[in-house]
Each structure stands twice: as structure tokens, then as C-alpha cells.
Amino acid sequence: MTSTPVFALLAVDLILFLFAIFHFEKSARRRDMVLLSTLFFCSGMPALVYQIVWERALFAIYGVNAESVAVVVSAFMLGFGLGALAGGWFSSRFPRQGIVLFGVAELGTAFFGLGSLAIFRWAAEYTAGASLPYTIVFSFLLLIIPTMLMGATLPLLVEHLVRSSGRVGHSVATLYFVNTFGSAAACGLCASFVLRDFGQSGSVTLAACINTLAGATACLYGRNTEARFAEDSAISLRTANAKPGIPLKMAMMFAGLSGFFALGLEIAWFRVFSLASADRAPAFALLLSTYLAGVATGSYITGKLTERKSSAAVVYVIGLAMLLSGAISAYLPPLVAVLMSRSIPFLASAPAFFLTAALMGSVLPLICQAAVSADDRAGRGVSLIYVSNIIGSALGSLAIGFVLMNQFGLRQVSLQIGMGAVISGGVVLLFTQGHFRVPPAWALATILAAVVAVPVASRAYSNLFERLIFGAQRLAKKPFAHVMENRNGIIAVTQDGAVFGTGVYDGYFNIDPTADVNGIVRTYALSAFQAAPKRMFVLGLSSGSWAQILANHPQLESMDIVEINPGYLQLIPQYPVVRSLLQNPKVHIHIDDARRWLVAHPEAHYDAIVANDSFYWRDHSSGLLSVEYLKLMREHLNRGGVYYYNTTWSDDAVATGLHVFPYGLRVMNFLAVSDSPIVVNKELWMTVLREYKIDGVLVFAPANSKANRILRAYTALADSVKETWIPLGMESSDSLNARLGRRLIFTDDNMGWEWRNDSVDISWQ
Numbered sequence: 001m002t003s004t005p006v007f008a009l010l011a012v013d014l015i016l017f018l019f020a021i022f023h024f025e026k027s028a029r030r031r032d033m034v035l036l037s038t039l040f041f042c043s044g045m046p047a048l049v050y051q052i053v054w055e056r057a058l059f060a061i062y063g064v065n066a067e068s069v070a071v072v073v074s075a076f077m078l079g080f081g082l083g084a085l086a087g088g089w090f091s092s093r094f095p096r097q098g099i100v101l102f103g104v105a106e107l108g109t110a111f112f113g114l115g116s117l118a119i120f121r122w123a124a125e126y127t128a129g130a131s132l133p134y135t136i137v138f139s140f141l142l143l144i145i146p147t148m149l150m151g152a153t154l155p156l157l158v159e160h161l162v163r164s165s166g167r168v169g170h171s172v173a174t175l176y177f178v179n180t181f182g183s184a185a186a187c188g189l190c191a192s193f194v195l196r197d198f199g200q201s202g203s204v205t206l207a208a209c210i211n212t213l214a215g216a217t218a219c220l221y222g223r224n225t226e227a228r229f230a231e232d233s234a235i236s237l238r239t240a241n242a243k244p245g246i247p248l249k250m251a252m253m254f255a256g257l258s259g260f261f262a263l264g265l266e267i268a269w270f271r272v273f274s275l276a277s278a279d280r281a282p283a284f285a286l287l288l289s290t291y292l293a294g295v296a297t298g299s300y301i302t303g304k305l306t307e308r309k310s311s312a313a314v315v316y317v318i319g320l321a322m323l324l325s326g327a328i329s330a331y332l333p334p335l336v337a338v339l340m341s342r343s344i345p346f347l348a349s350a351p352a353f354f355l356t357a358a359l360m361g362s363v364l365p366l367i368c369q370a371a372v373s374a375d376d377r378a379g380r381g382v383s384l385i386y387v388s389n390i391i392g393s394a395l396g397s398l399a400i401g402f403v404l405m406n407q408f409g410l411r412q413v414s415l416q417i418g419m420g421a422v423i424s425g426g427v428v429l430l431f432t433q434g435h436f437r438v439p440p441a442w443a444l445a446t447i448l449a450a451v452v453a454v455p456v457a458s459r460a461y462s463n464l465f466e467r468l469i470f471g472a473q474r475l476a477k478k479p480f481a482h483v484m485e486n487r488n489g490i491i492a493v494t495q496d497g498a499v500f501g502t503g504v505y506d507g508y509f510n511i512d513p514t515a516d517v518n519g520i521v522r523t524y525a526l527s528a529f530q531a532a533p534k535r536m537f538v539l540g541l542s543s544g545s546w547a548q549i550l551a552n553h554p555q556l557e558s559m560d561i562v563e564i565n566p567g568y569l570q571l572i573p574q575y576p577v578v579r580s581l582l583q584n585p586k587v588h589i590h591i592d593d594a595r596r597w598l599v600a601h602p603e604a605h606y607d608a609i610v611a612n613d614s615f616y617w618r619d620h621s622s623g624l625l626s627v628e629y630l631k632l633m634r635e636h637l638n639r640g641g642v643y644y645y646n647t648t649w650s651d652d653a654v655a656t657g658l659h660v661f662p663y664g665l666r667v668m669n670f671l672a673v674s675d676s677p678i679v680v681n682k683e684l685w686m687t688v689l690r691e692y693k694i695d696g697v698l699v700f701a702p703a704n705s706k707a708n709r710i711l712r713a714y715t716a717l718a719d720s721v722k723e724t725w726i727p728l729g730m731e732s733s734d735s736l737n738a739r740l741g742r743r744l745i746f747t748d749d750n751m752g753w754e755w756r757n758d759s760v761d762i763s764w765q
Contacts, residue, residue, distance in 0.1 A: 003192060005350040006286050009293045010188055013181045016300055017041065020174055035221060036099070037178045040157060042214040043106060044182025046207030047150050048292075050113060051076060052190055052285065053200045053207075056620075057120045058139065060628075060748055063593025064564070064620050073401075075139040076147055077394035081387040083151025088383020091155050098156040099222030105149040105156070106215030112146040113208035117201055117749075151390070154179065155383035173303025173365040180296035180361070187289035191282040196755040200748070246315060248381060250431065251371030252388035257424045258322065258363040259392030264400040264417040265329050265360065266291055269353060271410055272333045274619070275468040275490065275503035276346035281619040281754040286347065294354035295361025302362035306369065314370040316439075318363055319428035320446065325359035326421025327450040332356065333414055334460035337467035341476055360421070364389050406487040411461040415454055422450040465492055469503045482574065484567035491567045497575070499543045501565070504614060509543045509575040511694060514706040521714065522646075523549045523610075524692075525667045528685040528718055528730075529678050530608050530642050531555070537604070537636065539594045539611035539624070539645075541568045544578035546612050551584050554691045559587050560604065562594040580695050595623060598632055605638045611645040616653050622752030625653050627745060630660040634675065644672045652753065654736060655743035664733035665721070680730060682718040686711060 277283035372381035508518035541563035647653035661673035720729030
């Protein structure tokens with residue numbers, strides 16, 4: 001995954017940043033502008049580091065399902081909104097102490113950041129098994145203090161800068177630009193090395209150090225400049241044009257709409273990037289970096305271009321920005337698909353996403369310019385518009401990510417968001433003076449063109465998922481047999497029964513050992529070392545093939561299956577080989593995050609826990625391979641029980657399993673671990689296999705010559721544990737420990753290989 005296009009866009013922002021701070025027209029204030037811009041740039045960097053790390057930490061507590069994602073993101077947004085209101089109140093009460101208050105907020109954020117992961121670990125123990133309403137309240141309480149502190153910083157500095165420059169639009173645009181650029185740079189650095197080299201705890205510590213440096217500098221600087229700014233501010237405010245162009249309530253409505261559509265676009269784009277990147281963790285950080293870099297550029301450039309314009313002209317620019325961003329956004333998912341189909345890296349599309357984000361990002365500072373007077377209450381006015389934008393963003397996250405994505409597909413949602421932005425931009429153009437008026441002919445023509453452009457884009461979505469997942473491969477030209485879209489992701493099934501979850505191979509609809517296209521031998525191999533698993537837990541359903549085999553184990557009495565995406569339950573009935581799984585009285589299926597479910601059910605214990613995990617490099621995959629997770633598995637095993645899971649050929653994942661459990665057995669790329677010795681019993685295994693029936697039919701019928709050949713192959717597999725290392729064989733823990741040596745031990749903190757490698761193999765796992 002090449003990140004060059006993203007860093008090229010960040011370089012554009014860097015040039016603008018240098019221009020912004022050194023081209024400040026009042027030379028007497030240039031030194032102050034350089035320092036304030038640098039401080040707010042530094043403030044933006046840790047904010048995004050915290051967001052990425054804290055979200056991951058909270059997902060480890062509450063799961064990575066759609067409900068948890070919506071709760072955590074909304075908690076962040078709500079905290080930012082309340083912080084903006086608080087910052088606006090403080091800026092109006094203490095107008096000359098904005099820099100000092102900003103410094104205090106930064107120091108408070110740093111203090112919380114240093115202890116945040118320990119606080120979250122305590123929360124995990126305290127809220128184990130909590131209901132969704134309780135989770136919502138507790139997430140809010142966990143995040144309210146730091147997010148309020150971060151949300152308060154913009155109104156505080158706006159008030160100070162307005163008193164210096166006498167212009168609201170210029171002040172908001174400049175501060176919004178440098179802060180957002182700091183966040184964009186942080187995302188780029190997180191994707192390239194910060195999370196890889198520092199892990200979660202190190203990244204949070206680094207962020208806290210930046211907060212501390214910015215906060216201490218702001219406090220010292222603010223105390224020394226309060227008196228000097230008092231006289232000049234009064235002059236600036238007396239000479240400034242304080243007349244707003246549109247009513248504040250209307251400005252708040254427009255800001256809310258722009259936030260709603262901006263978050264909606266981000267959600268849709270993330271789904272596209274996830275598919276194109278094969279669900280890699282850096283994809284989100286690089287998308288966010290591109291998005292924020294665009295927002296930063298748009299806010300600054302439009303602010304500079306309109307700083308001397310009338311309020312009516314500014315409102316026209318707002319409407320046009322929303323119109324164009326909506327119309328262009330509808331074509332972005334097909335653009336990525338076209339690039340993929342031509343073997344062009346998907347991040348080559350970054351400039352187009354950057355441009356669309358720039359158009360949408362220009363709206364907030366322009367609204368502030370058109371609606372807020374440059375007086376002692378400027379910070380308060382900006383805070384109300386800012387919090388409206390945040391509320392709109394939170395509603396966009398919930399309504400689009402939680403509701404629309406569950407009811408409509410990516411095509412429909414993308415077109416709906418695009419049309420919504422176009423209509424909103426048209427409404428703005430109709431109210432350029434705060435009341436209805438017919439816009440000029442060119443504006444009407446632009447509205448009409450944008451309204452037509454969005455539905456026309458629908459044609460470009462043909463074979464979208466095929467191209468995003470397979471790129472230039474021949475498979476991209478064959479339509480999927482089934483595509484299931486919901487808020488948890490996208491499940492696609494090829495014509496020959498191969499399953500792809502979020503763009504990555506997830507198995508086949510196959511249980512036949514004589515036609516083994518999906519390594520089903522590894523499922524039947526459980527009986528070689530655990531012949532009587534009466535109670536079993538299966539992590540993940542996918543095609544249901546593994547669960548179907550295990551559910552028909554001759555000794556099984558009860559099985560719990562936890563699957564995060566309910567879409568699989570709609571696919572399984574369409575395939576006869578697994579259909580009966582859903583009617584099996586021994587089977588109990590739970591739709592939840594597996595880690596969350598096990599934490600919530602400490603009383604559940606099993607003879608065997610089986611997890612056909614996905615690739616070790618996928619986003620959030622280390623949460624199912626880490627030391628912490630393996631210890632959770634140990635707590636749920638009966639005496640002599642085994643945890644049997646897919647390491648997807650990662651020696652580091654194998655080493656982590658043997659780091660936690662004293663005994664292990666490798667079966668091809670699977671690893672069985674236990675607190676008791678694991679012994680391969682070939683004779684007992686053959687006995688169990690000959691009893692195996694699925695849907696009343698013997699799997700290894702004596703009269704079936706192919707089945708008998710497979711049993712002989714299985715016998716050789718069992719004997720391989722006595723030989724030297726064979727990749728497609730069995731291997732004892734003694735041999736593994738001697739062969740592997742020192743390896744990376746996966747933890748929740750270092751996140752395994754999620755952020756570590758750019759070249760991955762997405763073939764058979």
C-alpha cells in the first residue's frame with residue numbers, strides 16, 4: 001500500500017501552512033501568529049492520535065460491532081460539542097485570557113492521556129457484560145473530560161485572534177486550517193510509523209508530551225501578552241465590520257447539514273478504502289489523513305479568497321461548495337474501482353477525495369465569516385456554529401453508518417449523500433440574504449447540472465465490488481453470485497462459492513473432504529487430539545462450513561457460535577450443504593463481538609474453542625491473536641480443553657500462543673494450545689471419523705473409495721508429528737519452540753502486524 005499520494009497532499013498543506021503564518025499582513029503580529037499557529041497545529045496532532053488509540057482500546061472492551069463503533073464515535077462527537085460550548089462561554093467571560101485557557105485545556109488533555117489506557121482497562125473489568133444503554137452512558141463518562149477539553153480549544157483561540165485581527169472569517173479559517181492540518185499529519189504519521197513503532201501506550205505517551213509542550217508554552221506566552229493585547233484588541237474591534245450576513249440560527253442549520261454530509265461521506269469512503277486495501281488498518285488512517293488535509297486546504301483557501309468579499313458573496317461560495325462536493329462525491333467509489341481494474345494503486349485516487357473534502361471543509365469557516373460579528377462575543381458565536389457542525393456530524397455517524405448502511409447498499413447511500421449535499425447547497429443559494437430570493441441564472445444552471453449529475457453516476461457502479469476486490473484479475477469480470485451489505489460490512493460470494501468478507505477471502509461453502517478446496521481437513525483434525533468435545537465454542541460463522549462439520553461431531557452435546565455480521569445468516573440457507581446448521585438443536589448462534597460475548601459470559605466453559613480467524617494482518621485481527629485474548633480463552637476452557645485457531649501462517653502468532661499456553665500442536669497453519677499435554681491419537685481419530693454423519697449421511701462411507709483415500713492421507717498427517725518440520729503437517733510444541741526462536745509476541749498494545757507490513761498475501765488461508 002503506497003502512501004506517496006497522501007504525503008504529497010500533506011506537502012501541499014505544509015506549503016499553505018508556511019504561507020499562512022509568514023504572510024500575516026500585520027508584521028507586528030507576525031511573531032504571535034507564527035507561535036499561535038504552531039501551537040494549534042501541535043494541538044491537532046495528539047487529538048487524532050488519541051482518537052485512533054482510544055477507539056481501539058474501547059473496541060477491545062465493547063467489541064468491534066456496528067453498535068459499539070456508533071457508540072464510541074458518538075461519544076467523541078458529543079464531548080467535542082459540549083467542549084465547544086464551554087469554550088465559547090469561557091471566551092466571552094474571559095476574552096483576554098484565551099491563550100492561557102487554551103494552555104490549561106492542553107495540559108488537562110495530556111494528564112488524562114497519560115493515564116487513559118489504564119482507565120480503560122479498569123473500565124473493561126468494571127463493565128464486563130454491560131447492556132448497550134449502560135455502555136452508551138459509560139463510554140460518554142469515560143470520554144467526556146478529554147473530549148470537552150479538546151473541543152474547547154477552537155473557540156478560545158478564535159476569540160483571541162479576532163481581537164487581534166478584527167476578522168472572524170480569517171481567524172476561524174486560519175485556526176481551523178492549522179489544527180486540521182496537524183490532525184491530518186498525525187494520521188499520516190500513524191499510518192507510516194507511529195503506531196507500528198510505539199504501539200498504543202507509546203503513541204498516547206507521545207501525544208501527551210506534545211500536549212504538555214503546547215500547553216506549557218501557551219500558558220507562559222499568554223500570561224506575558226495579556227496586557228499588550230488589551231489595547232490593540234479594542235482598536236481592532238472598533239474598526240472591524242461587525243455586521244453579520246446571515247442569521248445565526250440559519251448559520252447553525254447550514255453548519256449542521258455540512259457536518260452531517262461530511263461524516264456520511266467519510267463513512268462511505270472508508271467502506272471503499274477497506275475493500276480496495278483488503279481491510280488493512282492503515283487504510284483508515286490514510287483516508288482520514290487525505291480527508292483532513294483536504295478540509296484544511298479548503299478552509300484556508302476559500303477563507304483567503306473571500307476575506308474581503310460581501311456576506312452575500314460568501315454565502316454563494318458556501319452553496320457552490322456544497323453543490324460541487326455532493327456532485328463529485330457520487331463518482332468517487334467508481335473512480336477507485338476503475339483504478340483498481342487497471343492495476344493502479346487505489347490511493348492514486350487521493351487527490352479526488354482531497355478536492356471533495358476541501359469543498360466540504362470550506363463550509364464551516366465561511367459560515368462563521370458570514371454569520372458572526374467581530375466583537376467580544378465572537379468566540380461564543382463560533383462555538384454555537386461549531387457545536388452545530390459537531391451535532392450534525394454525530395447524527396451523520398448514527399443515521400448513515402448505523403441506519404442507512406443497514407437498509408441500503410453503498411451505491412444507494414453514496415447517491416443519497418451526494419443528492420442531499422446538492423439539495424442543501426441549492427437551498428443555501430436560495431437564501432443568500434437570510435431570506436428567500438431567486439439566484440442568478442448561472443447559479444440556477446449550476447443547481448440543475450448538479451441535480452442531474454448525481455443520478456447519472458449510478459451507471460458507473462456496475463461491478464463495483466468485483467473491481468474493488470479483484471482489481472485487474474479475471475474474476476472482476478464475473479458478477480458475484482450474492483452480495484450482502486449491512487452496517488457491519490460487505491459479504492460477497494463468487495459463482496463457485498468462495499466467500500469474501502470486507503474484500504478478503506473468508507472460505508468456501510464446502511464440507512466435503514474429498515473435494516477439499518478450503519482446507520477442511522483442519523476441521524476434521526480436531527478429533528485427532530480432542531476426541532470428545534461435548535461443549536464447544538466457535539468463533540465466527542462465515543460460510544458455516546466449519547461450524548456445520550463441528551456441529552455434527554459424534555460426541556458434541558452443545559455448541560455456541562458467535563458471529564459479528566448477521567448477513568451470513570441470510571446466506572447460509574441458500575446453500576444446501578450448510579442449511580441444516582441453522583436448525584440444529586445443539587447449536588446456539590449469537591450475533592455479537594466474540595471477545596465482548598466471552599467477557600460477558602464468564603460462566604461459559606468449553607472442551608474446545610475453535611476459531612477460523614482471518615489473516616493476521618487485517619484490521620483488528622490482533623485482538624483475536626494477542627496475549628490478552630489468549631488469556632481470555634484460557635479462562636473459558638474446561639480442564640483438558642483446547643483452543644484451536646488459525647494462525648494464517650504467521651510464526652509470530654504461533655509464538656504468541658506458545659507464550660501463553662505450555663502445550664501446543666501445529667496442524668498445518670492451525671495451532672491447538674492447552675494447559676494439558678496435547679496427544680495425537682491416530683486410532684481414536686479414525687474411529688471418530690468413521691462415525692461422522694452430516695444430514696444423516698456418513699462423511700467417510702466405507703464403500704466410498706475417495707473417502708478411503710482421504711482417510712489414508714489423514715493417517716499420514718497424524719504420523720507427520722513424529723517427523724521433522726513439514727509445512728502441511730503436524731508439529732509438536734517442543735519442535736515449534738526450538739524452530740521459531742525469538743518472535744514478535746502479539747499484544748493488544750503492539751497490535752501485532754496490523755501496522756507493520758505493506759505487502760500481504762490474500763490467497764488461501
